[in-house]
Amino acid sequence: MSLSKARKDYLEGLCQRxxxxxxxxxxxxxxxxxxxxxxSTEIMTTLYFEKLRVDPKNPKDPNRDRFILGxxxxxxxLYQILSERGFxxxxxxxxxxxxxxxxxxxxxxxxxxxxxxxxxxxxxxLPAGLGMAMAARLDNKDFRTYVLMGDGELxxxxxxxxxxxxxxxxxxxxxxxxxxxxVQLDGTVAEIMPMGDIAAKWxxxxxxxxxxxxxxxxxxxxxxxxxxxxxxxPTVIVAKTVKGKGxxxxxxxxxxxGKPISKDEYVNAMKELGxxx
Amino acid sequence: xxAVKKAIRDVYGDTLAQLGRENPDIVALDADVGSxxxxxxxxxxxxxxxxxxxxxxANMVAMAAGLATAGKIPFANTFxxxxxxxxADPVRSLIAYTGLNVKLAGTYAGLSDSYDGASHHAIxxxxxxxxxxxxxxxxxxxxxxxxxxxxxxxxxxxxxxLRLSRAEVPVVLDKATYKFEIGKGVTLRxxxxxxxxxxxxxxxKALEAAEILADKGIRARVVNIHTIKPIDRxxxxxxxxxxxxxxxxEEHNVYGGLGSAVAEVLSQGCPVPMEVVGVNDTxxxxxxxxxxxxxxxxxxxxxxAHAEKVLKRKD
Ligand SMILES: Cc1ncc(C[n+]2csc(CCOP(=O)(O)OP(=O)(O)O)c2C)c(N)n1
Ligand SMILES: [Mg+2]
Numbered sequence: 001m002s003l004s005k006a007r008k009d010y011l012e013g014l015c016q017r018x019x020x021x022x023x024x025x026x027x028x029x030x031x032x033x034x035x036x037x038x039x040s041t042e043i044m045t046t047l048y049f050e051k052l053r054v055d056p057k058n059p060k061d062p063n064r065d066r067f068i069l070g071x072x073x074x075x076x077x078l079y080q081i082l083s084e085r086g087f088x089x090x091x092x093x094x095x096x097x098x099x100x101x102x103x104x105x106x107x108x109x110x111x112x113x114x115x116x117x118x119x120x121x122x123x124x125x126l127p128a129g130l131g132m133a134m135a136a137r138l139d140n141k142d143f144r145t146y147v148l149m150g151d152g153e154l155x156x157x158x159x160x161x162x163x164x165x166x167x168x169x170x171x172x173x174x175x176x177x178x179x180x181x182x183v184q185l186d187g188t189v190a191e192i193m194p195m196g197d198i199a200a201k202w203x204x205x206x207x208x209x210x211x212x213x214x215x216x217x218x219x220x221x222x223x224x225x226x227x228x229x230x231x232x233x234p235t236v237i238v239a240k241t242v243k244g245k246g247x248x249x250x251x252x253x254x255x256x257x258g259k260p261i262s263k264d265e266y267v268n269a270m271k272e273l274g275x276x277x
Numbered sequence: 278x279x280a281v282k283k284a285i286r287d288v289y290g291d292t293l294a295q296l297g298r299e300n301p302d303i304v305a306l307d308a309d310v311g312s313x314x315x316x317x318x319x320x321x322x323x324x325x326x327x328x329x330x331x332x333x334x335a336n337m338v339a340m341a342a343g344l345a346t347a348g349k350i351p352f353a354n355t356f357x358x359x360x361x362x363x364x365a366d367p368v369r370s371l372i373a374y375t376g377l378n379v380k381l382a383g384t385y386a387g388l389s390d391s392y393d394g395a396s397h398h399a400i401x402x403x404x405x406x407x408x409x410x411x412x413x414x415x416x417x418x419x420x421x422x423x424x425x426x427x428x429x430x431x432x433x434x435x436x437x438x439l440r441l442s443r444a445e446v447p448v449v450l451d452k453a454t455y456k457f458e459i460g461k462g463v464t465l466r467x468x469x470x471x472x473x474x475x476x477x478x479x480x481x482k483a484l485e486a487a488e489i490l491a492d493k494g495i496r497a498r499v500v501n502i503h504t505i506k507p508i509d510r511x512x513x514x515x516x517x518x519x520x521x522x523x524x525x526x527e528e529h530n531v532y533g534g535l536g537s538a539v540a541e542v543l544s545q546g547c548p549v550p551m552e553v554v555g556v557n558d559t560x561x562x563x564x565x566x567x568x569x570x571x572x573x574x575x576x577x578x579x580x581x582a583h584a585e586k587v588l589k590r591k592d
Contacts, residue, residue, distance in 0.1 A: 031392040032392070072396065097392045097394070097563040097564070098563070098564055098565070099562065099563075099564030099565065099568050099569065099572060100562075100564075101562075101563065101564075103563075104394040104395070104396070104562060104563045105392050105393040105394035105396070105397070105563040106393060106394050106396045106397070108394070108395070108396075118396065119396070120393070120394065120396030120397060121358070121359065121362065121363070121396055121397075122332050123332070152309060152331065152332050153332060155309070155330075155331035155332040155333045156332050156333060156363075157333060157335060157336065184309050184331070184332065185309045185310055185312065185313070185332075186307070186309050186310065186311045186312050186317070186329060192309055192329055192331050193309070193329070193330065193331025193332075193333070254312075
């Protein structure tokens, strides 16, 4: 079902506020990864506020949908969304990455309510997600498993081992979304390890592929719905995104993968996001 | 204590580039963390001899093995955690097994990548590398040692794991007089009541602890064990015999690291009361580096506490 105008406006407004909050938060703690958090904002927001069957009041419901943040360094955005969704108090966000916080630099399933899998070391999300999807099948449960991965993350060999496995096992209850922002840690993907035609690669591995604009909440929503109708094989949504989306000097710039935000940069970033500080 | 601080990784990056100038056989590889490991300094100057393979550590290390078979001296760079966890198989099956001349530079070791959290901390790397036949394990304490160790490792023939830190640490060694030789521990402070044996940044804490102990009238010897394998048996046994008590200190799990290595030597060579300071077999967490070290017992204060404890056990 397509998004109503009201829902679309709501999600877009929420994304804008989450971006503002993210910059504020990462400026205040002077650590963390802005680029990959900003590129995945629409994807994660649409998932958590439109699609995922999760209930903060019953976070361990065996029938809940599973979301795995393969690219664990986008944890700040995940945490903001989880708290907005009610999994833990918003005040906790200020403790991100600080001693004794339940909000670790990378997601920790043992510490944070709503985090399904501990991630950070790239590439492990997909094979673990496939395991969850197979468990659903064994238990006749209809929950779906979603894995969000970076395009740099796709360079880990284990990703393709899992991709082969998911195709072999016909994991149609598994959905991968690739945050295809064209940038990794040391530079652009083209410079560091050219990935060629990512959609064609997944197709060759036996996956159903949907290519979209990852900053369009309607496109994200429609693609997730479409994926759910595909039977017998797993689906990947290749979402074209911009690393650092929304802050011009961060956009497409690998320097902003993970770097502290200065006072001036903070003021300028917030201005671009519509807030005078 | 000298107040000058430098980041170990910066010294490493500059030294690697300098080595590249001196020896055309030196090549470097990285797995998309060159701007963190600082291998990028080498890469900028020698783009043809620099291989950034993307986020693919096992591929990087196996490729390094291939380069070594043809006489190159490859320095493979990634976070210590990923070097042992992702590249474990090629490290063992290609490099250690055959004794290939590959240098495995594991940066961000211990808790030094503090804010990224336990997923990025490396507290089991010494244990793994030390358990591999043919592997030499070198752990760097301060900026002076970072340069000397990197040089020595480049000149050494055979596989080496070089344990590096992300942290900015004070210079505690005197560049003019300090001698670095692989396999040889260094006594940095004399004392006869006990010996503190430290490696990596914990050497700085050990020297602080010795000062605190001196104020209490306890004279602690401080020994730097930069080469954890092969370990300096003679120096350890002499220290145990002469001081009668040992405290080890490392930024690593208490299992399998320096403490274990020292215990293995002394239990056979000269058993004396011994205490081990390290991460107490627990996963760590995100936070400010010094606060984290203090919380997990990797502090001068905790070395002092263990020194007092071990002295009570000494006849
Ligand atoms: C196994 C592993 N190797 C290296 C790293 C360090 N690292 C963190 S993020 C990153 C780049 C990831 O790029 P991408 O997947 O494209 O993420 P995004 O652009 O979405 O931030 C790297 C190399 C890691 N976390 N895990
Ligand atoms: Mg990317």
